[in-house]
Amino acid sequence: MSLTPWKILESRYIHPRFRIDKVELANGVVFEPVVFEFRNWANVVALTKNNEVVLVRQYRHGVKELSLEFPGGIVDDAEDPLEGARRELMEETGYSAGEIIEVGRIYPNPAIQHNTLFCYLAADVEPTGKQHFDETEELEICLVPLDELLNMVKRGEFKHALHVAVLFKALTHLGRV
Numbered sequence: 001m002s003l004t005p006w007k008i009l010e011s012r013y014i015h016p017r018f019r020i021d022k023v024e025l026a027n028g029v030v031f032e033p034v035v036f037e038f039r040n041w042a043n044v045v046a047l048t049k050n051n052e053v054v055l056v057r058q059y060r061h062g063v064k065e066l067s068l069e070f071p072g073g074i075v076d077d078a079e080d081p082l083e084g085a086r087r088e089l090m091e092e093t094g095y096s097a098g099e100i101i102e103v104g105r106i107y108p109n110p111a112i113q114h115n116t117l118f119c120y121l122a123a124d125v126e127p128t129g130k131q132h133f134d135e136t137e138e139l140e141i142c143l144v145p146l147d148e149l150l151n152m153v154k155r156g157e158f159k160h161a162l163h164v165a166v167l168f169k170a171l172t173h174l175g176r177v
Helices: 081-093 146-154 161-173
Strands: 007-015 018-024 034-036 041-047 052-060 065-069 072-074 100-106 117-122 140-145
Touching: 041 081, 041 161, 052 081, 052 146, 072 081, 081 100, 081 117, 100 161, 117 161, 140 146, 146 161
Parallel strands: 041 117
Antiparallel strands: 007 018, 018 034, 041 052, 041 072, 052 065, 052 140, 100 117
């Protein structure tokens, strides 16, 4: 048996960017999966000259906890993901970098989402501006030595799965994995 894409019989939106498709599988089964048409995201592993990682702590309502994360967020429509990463780094932290390199692309949840998370690594970042939060953001900047961040992952203190994946991509690029 060969794997084949599902045949889309019809699509309808229940909310902007929230779609229900009626699909038929190769075996004739028909069902209705939900697809979230989220915009692409970009996250930055930003390292200072002292090999500290610039992180942000913010409240995440889904788990009702504070979460320690990499700076990043939504890439605006028609915005280059690299420029989105630079913008998010500056807006959330006030830090900038001369060079930011892409270290990977991952799908956050390909079963129900169609977006891509662009993973970036920035070295020798430094504070050069002011934070500019979105109306729903309230962030605290945290500088954590890279080796301590790895220990935090091991201890379960750095919990956001996508950010652990971004860290893995950056560590792979740095030859640490």
